[in-house]
Amino acid sequence: MNDAAPIVYLNGSFVPLPDAKVSVLDRGFIFGDGVYELVPVYGREPFRLPHHLARLQRSLDGIGLANPHSNAQWEAIIRDLIARQPFADQGVYFQITRGAAKRDHTFPQGVPPTVFMMSNPLATPTREQVERGVAVVTAEDNRWHRCDLKTISLLGNVLMRQLAAERGAVETVMFRDGFLTEASASNVLVVIGGEIVVPPKDNLILPGITYDAAVEFAAEARVPVVTRPVPKAEALAADEMWLTSSTKEVLAVTTVDGTPFAGGRPGPVFRKVWDVFQKRKPHAVTA
Numbered sequence: 001m002n003d004a005a006p007i008v009y010l011n012g013s014f015v016p017l018p019d020a021k022v023s024v025l026d027r028g029f030i031f032g033d034g035v036y037e038l039v040p041v042y043g044r045e046p047f048r049l050p051h052h053l054a055r056l057q058r059s060l061d062g063i064g065l066a067n068p069h070s071n072a073q074w075e076a077i078i079r080d081l082i083a084r085q086p087f088a089d090q091g092v093y094f095q096i097t098r099g100a101a102k103r104d105h106t107f108p109q110g111v112p113p114t115v116f117m118m119s120n121p122l123a124t125p126t127r128e129q130v131e132r133g134v135a136v137v138t139a140e141d142n143r144w145h146r147c148d149l150k151t152i153s154l155l156g157n158v159l160m161r162q163l164a165a166e167r168g169a170v171e172t173v174m175f176r177d178g179f180l181t182e183a184s185a186s187n188v189l190v191v192i193g194g195e196i197v198v199p200p201k202d203n204l205i206l207p208g209i210t211y212d213a214a215v216e217f218a219a220e221a222r223v224p225v226v227t228r229p230v231p232k233a234e235a236l237a238a239d240e241m242w243l244t245s246s247t248k249e250v251l252a253v254t255t256v257d258g259t260p261f262a263g264g265r266p267g268p269v270f271r272k273v274w275d276v277f278q279k280r281k282p283h284a285v286t287a
């Protein structure tokens, strides 16, 4: 057991967590003005890092903030941080805000961004969650219309996750105007008649890196994938429903709003794709 304070990265330096300090005028604190990424790391090897860095660039472009680092620099910082942790499987979280400036909605000029990075032990699903599936609740999606940007302004998602927690569920699956969007911190895929059906990566969902991985692994498992809007009624009558995210990997939904879903156990298509996922992730460890 290592009791030393974790080492984190802040604006060019690696420091113990208690020494990482940011101004109260930081626009991340004042406005939630920033973007973030979370990269899963297996056996000290980041999974799909280029995909995460490409999405980071997309999020930065979406909020008009210059990328402070090249991809090679990001990778060097990330690998350095990984090497400084006492555990091998990690979730590397990093965020960039528009920096500290006098409070004014308009972008400040000439202010350096704040770059923060930390790494926590990777909390992948338990064996029981994989084998039995998990519970979700449903709600109308009331977030803004740029859910494709991975911004740190997460209040809408926070409230949705809290709703799930209060009802003993792991996620809230959301619908907007009668169509499936995603969950508070996961994408949602369904299986209908042997095909995986995924909502399109439009402005209403985060383009999940694990969603893409699951679609690729489905091809490897010879399961057809169709991308199209999923009406709520179809989603709730689907043969299978899965959550995907960097920490959940692929997880079957077996209870919806307190009622057993899809027979109350993970389906055969889930098993196939989960198996490929376990083989493809770096230094595969079985759950």
Ligand SMILES: Cc1ncc(COP(=O)(O)O)c(C=O)c1O
Pocket: 038, 157, 182, 183, 184, 185, 186, 187, 205, 206, 207, 208, 209, 210, 211, 244, 245, 246, 247
């Ligand atoms: C709202 C939302 N959708 C989807 C995802 C899944 O994205 P990824 O697979 O890249 O982790 C996340 C991840 O945190 C999320 O917050």
